[in-house]
Amino acid sequence: MTGANRRVSTRALWAGLLVAALLVAGVASYYASAHPDGLEHVAEQTGFLDTAEDSPVADSPLADYQTDGVDDERISGGLAGVIGVVLVLVLMGGLAWLLRRRGPTGRERAESDEAGHDADASASAS
């Protein structure tokens, strides 16, 4: 049923999402609005912006989405974005992979492998 809708393979969709994330963070982010965001604007408007403190990691090599030691602002920002995307992907992908249900597909396959040696043997022989 769902097979009829599969105009895009799972791997192609994953690749598409990854490419989109890398392009958005690595390239499009340069063109983002530099205006303060809603909270910052409200804080300024209503008078509590000056209670903000510098982050303890303000000296991080990627602070404010700029890469230390890279002078070109476009490359510096794009690089920080790409590093961030990869970090998030590895951390969340790894966490999700650890947490995931070992699907019935995996177990079924293992069981059918044990039960159906003949079928497997003939399949691998052909």
Add this chain to the structure above:
Amino acid sequence: MHVPDGFLDAPTSVATGAVAAAGVAIALRRARDELDDRTAPMAGLVAAFVFAGQMINFPVGAGTSGHLMGGALAAVLVGPWAAVLCISVVLLVQALFMADGGVTALGTNVTLLALVGAGVGWLVFRGLQAVLPRHLAMVAPAAAIGALASVPVAATVFTGLFAMGGVAPVEVGTVLTAMLGWHTLIGVGEALITGLVVGSIVAVRPDLVYGARRLLAARELEIRTPASTPEVTA
């Protein structure tokens, strides 16, 4: 809406830290039911996409901008509990590496963007699914409205925290009005991005969208003639 260090006093930050820790702990257990061999990589990619999306500040009016929060988007794509983890990981990386959002404020930001953002987005989405026609074409609009609602609700919760533990003596009513006004506008952007992304994925692979699975399961029971064609061309 990344809260920096200093806006809220220590007791409030400790309290939101405890709420965030409890929420993430529950999510770590409940997300197991939402993640399998195909959706686990999807969760990583959705988190990466939300991180990227949060870099794009779009203008919403005179001298102000907003960016995607992503809670509703992630909840509809990979499930609400997995979404809490996705947004929390994004916030963790931003706070520790990018100096975006405070470190003592991390609990506050997880509470606002992950728990409230994904929670409200998902609840509104599910509520709409219950009343809208059971059709795949309804998934993206329902996700968009969930996203639209999630931003002003998170802004309201921030104002509540500010009322409890705001360091500056600013009148809460003024803050609430300003926060709601701007974040309703930002919510429109959130809705557009969420609707567009969810709609694009539903169009090609609805089976990989958590919030569309229920509809696909129902569709399996339909009686179809060999001539019938899939209706998800939108």
